[in-house]
Amino acid sequence: MSFAEPKALIAEGDTVILYLTVTSVYAIEAVPQIKNKKGELIEHVFQTNFGALKVKDIIGVQYGSKVELSKGWAHVLQPNPELWTQTLPHRTQILYTPDISMILYQLEIKPGSIVVESGTGSGSLSHYFLRAIRPHGFLHTFDFHEERVQKAQDEFNGHGLGEYVKVIHRDVCENGFGEELNGKADAVFLDLPAPQLAIPHAAKVLKDAGGRICSFSPCIEQSGRVCEALEQYGFVDIVNLEVLQIEDVVRTKSIPVMDLEFVKYKKNESDKETKTPKEVKKYITSSAPTTMAGHTGYLTVAELPPLFAR
Ligand SMILES: C[S@@+](CC[C@H](N)C(=O)[O-])C[C@H]1O[C@@H](n2cnc3c(N)ncnc32)[C@H](O)[C@@H]1O
Known part of the structure; x- marks a missing residue:
């Protein structure tokens, strides 16, 4: 019943989103036991890249909490259409x-x-x-x-x-x-x-x-x-x-600050280069990606x- 209204706590039977990383997101049913292939009731343990979750442990937990997995952690979220x-x-x-x-x-x-x-x-x-x-x-x-x-x-x-x-x-x-x-x-x-x-x-x-x-x-x-x-x-x-969908690529670029003294000095081709621009400024830039x-x-x-x- 977890889609209809905002909820504070995970109830038994809720569909819960287990969020590990942007690319590792799973929907699980919050039930302590599930049937195996032989039709027998067994403990509901959900396996992830960061280890196992005993699903009974998330019942009664607040939505949005961080929960322990056997080799890491994840967040338990209330589902919405985008996550579903x-x-x-x-x-x-x-x-x-x-x-x-x-x-x-x-x-x-x-x-x-x-x-x-x-x-x-x-x-x-x-x-x-x-x-x-x-x-x-x-x-x-x-x-x-x-x-x-x-x-x-x-x-x-x-x-x-x-x-x-x-x-x-x-x-x-x-x-x-x-x-x-x-x-x-x-x-x-x-x-x-x-x-x-x-x-x-x-x-x-x-x-x-x-x-x-x-x-x-x-x-x-x-x-x-x-x-x-x-x-x-x-x-x-x-x-x-x-x-x-075009994703903006956001990068930090380092650009040398223009040194007017240096430019002036280099005006004549015969001038010998004795100075180099020292200051470099970092800018956050955004550009279109090469692939889409x-x-x-x-x-x-x-x-x-x-x-x-x-
Ligand atoms: C690509 S799926 C739809 C996916 C859906 N928009 C979604 O976001 O999950 C197309 C569905 O149309 C159904 N379908 C195809 N021809 C149909 C018809 N003439 N009458 C009713 N359903 C039909 C198929 O059984 C299939 O489940």
């Missing part, structure tokens, strides 16, 4: 924070929003929708893979988010989102291999006037098909975006105008 994306069990390809920030912004997601999503996949994006729409909004998320549907619903319930989301088992390209949602959604998000087939159904569930849609496409050909379908079904303001994180996908966004304008 870094640590969640991958059942599919997932979306990451840079694209997700743009999706939330472009779809104008806010408390109270009614959102329709497909596919649910590993629920990475869904956790951000759930944080943004609570306490009055609702997420209807669809996937045609039955096991993923069950796992996602169990995860949302376990995270204390069950009352804000329903995971529905359906092929949305074939069967749409269901008549009961017609005209109800503020936003639709698609992360599907053939999203163009879901666009006629998306046009039905979006609220008349102002409903926003966004579709993630790994390649430009797919986003081209999405643009054509959006146009055909009356969407306007169609924009294709790519989010590329690669392409993830294109975000095609559009809006549904009022019925009379379509």
Whole structure:
């Protein structure tokens, strides 16, 4: 239940983030015992590069504390969508924070929003929708893979988010989102291999006037098909975006301080060099890196105008 509200202490059953370093971050369930491969109950001991953690020792500990491992230490943190994306069990390809920030912004997601999503996949994006729409909004998320549907619903319930989301088992390209949602959604998000087939159904569930849609496409050909379908079904303001993250490289550079006496003295070529600049100043500089994180996908966004304008 550790996602729903800020908490002081780790309770049994919480999902807890074990933070060792920037690149060693894990999600663990705070239960004293787990089942082994033979189905027997054994003590829950979590192994890390800095040694083992007896998970029973963190129950009752304050979130944010430093805890001892057998060969070092780590911090125990309350999970949030950003940390969950870094640590969640991958059942599919997932979306990451840079694209997700743009999706939330472009779809104008806010408390109270009614959102329709497909596919649910590993629920990475869904956790951000759930944080943004609570306490009055609702997420209807669809996937045609039955096991993923069950796992996602169990995860949302376990995270204390069950009352804000329903995971529905359906092929949305074939069967749409269901008549009961017609005209109800503020936003639709698609992360599907053939999203163009879901666009006629998306046009039905979006609220008349102002409903926003966004579709993630790994390649430009797919986003081209999405643009054509959006146009055909009356969407306007169609924009294709790519989010590329550039990390600033911050370095300290040493630069010699200009010595005017020295410059003057060196004016004539025949002058013999007798002085050298002595003082060197250190500056913190920032520059673009030589390489960049690669392409993830294109975000095609559009809006549904009022019925009379379509
Ligand atoms: C790439 S994953 C989505 C990942 C998700 N955005 C996340 O951040 O975790 C795509 C999902 O779409 C589902 N899917 C593909 N085609 C579908 C369809 N026609 N109807 C419903 N779900 C579909 C797949 O089963 C898969 O789980």
